[in-house]
Amino acid sequence: MKKSDLIREFNVQIDMAVEAHEILRGESGNEVPGVRMIKDxxxxxxxxxxxxxTEQGVQEMGRPKGSYITIDAPEIRENNYLVHQDITExxxxxxxxxxxxxxxxSVLLVGLGNWNATPDALGPQVIEKSLVxxxxxxxxxxELKGKLRKVSAIAPGVLGITGIETAEIIRGIVEHVKPDWVIAIDALAAGSLDRIGTSIQLANTGISPGSGVGNKRVGINEETLGCKVLxxxxxxVVNxxxxxHNCLESFMDELKTSPSLFRLYKEFNPKSLENILSQALSPYSGNLMVAPKEIDTxxxxxxxxxxxxxxxxLHPGISREEYQMYLQ
Structure with missing residues (x-):
């Protein structure tokens, strides 16, 4: 089963544009029309x-026009301050x-997610560590002119805690504060185990809270808020x-490369893979999300x-020492 078929069959959300691009380009062997990629x-x-x-690129990728920047940094897993500082810069x-x-x-920081659920607590944790x-x-x-910008922040919680759509809360704040930008921070669902906790995506197209875990909420974007959104x-987590699917693909590759098992590979019905996956994931189907035990770290x-x-x-006019002073 192709990965694109798996995504469609089990309604798996791919939050990262770079992964969607890899799947499309990998299966077709061609560049995706209307989409440009640069790697550094x-x-x-x-x-x-x-x-x-282009609109064709929108249709192919399944997401709005705009720029999607992914910073892949596996060394985030390591406890190395100097490396983390380089990634920060x-x-x-x-x-x-x-x-x-x-x-x-002026900027409004919005930490999306549920602070009571560790895999969904990224947004609130960023707000806790940010300088407002x-x-x-x-x-x-x-005293502050030329040193700091006006930054406000909110961690609005989730619908299940507040009973209010997150977009409604943010829209009300935006109407009062009138920021030039809203920067929304949220946890995503990966299409690969390698990217959990180590890939950071930036998108100037806004965000759909909860989409990674199948809880689609009202979008947070320029159309809904009336100001630019990053x-x-x-x-x-990963579905x-x-x-x-990766385990079954590895198993099939082993059958294909082993002379003694190649006949079994040729006789294997691809539909059987779909049935095996459905049985293994029952009763959660495509809604079972997995996180590593060190996800809190x-x-x-x-x-x-x-x-x-x-x-x-946001505050390029102050040094690190001054930043800590204002943060306290």
Missing amino acids: ELEHATVTTIDIE TLAKELVKLLNLKEDS TRHLFQFSPD AIGLPT AAIIA LIQSAARIIAGALGIC
Whole structure:
């Protein structure tokens, strides 16, 4: 079974544009029409930019026109401050390019997710580690001018906790605060185990909260909020159907390459793979999400990196020592 067939059959959500692009290009053997990809290899990260430029690209990729930047940094798993700092600076550079902020721009940070569920707590953890400054401008605007931008933040929770659509909460805040940008941080679902906790996606097209775990909510984008939206996402879970499919694919590859088992491979009915997957995943079908046991550590590391990159991008006029002073 092709991976695209698996995704369609089990309704598996692929949140990362780079993975959707890999699947489409890998199965067709051709470039995806209307989509441009640029890859940059750095010392501690690989930066891949996917630009969806035409309506055909929108149809092929299943997501809006715009730029999707993925920073793959496997060393996030390691407890190495210097490496994490380099990844933070790489992320900050990409944020600066996407946001193109003016000196007096204002930003609302939104930490999406459920702080009570570790795989979904990335957004709230980033907010907890971020420097908010909007209130400071009421007391000493002259001192802060040229050093800090007006930044406010909210972790609105999820529908099951608040009883309110997250987009409704954010829209109400936006109408009052009137930020130039909303930056929404959320956990994503990966299409590969390798990317859990180690790939950061930036998208200037907004975000659909809960889509990675099958809970589709009202979109948070320029159309719904009335201001520009940048989404920052990190994969924290992978659909069990993906893992099961990878195991069966490896098994089939073993049959294909083994002379003694090649006959069995030729006689194997592809439909049987679908039946095996359905039985293995029953009764959860395509709704079983899996996270590694060290997900709490991965999220803490990623939250520090994302919050640090936001600090560098949003407040370029202060040093690290000053940043810590204002944070306290």
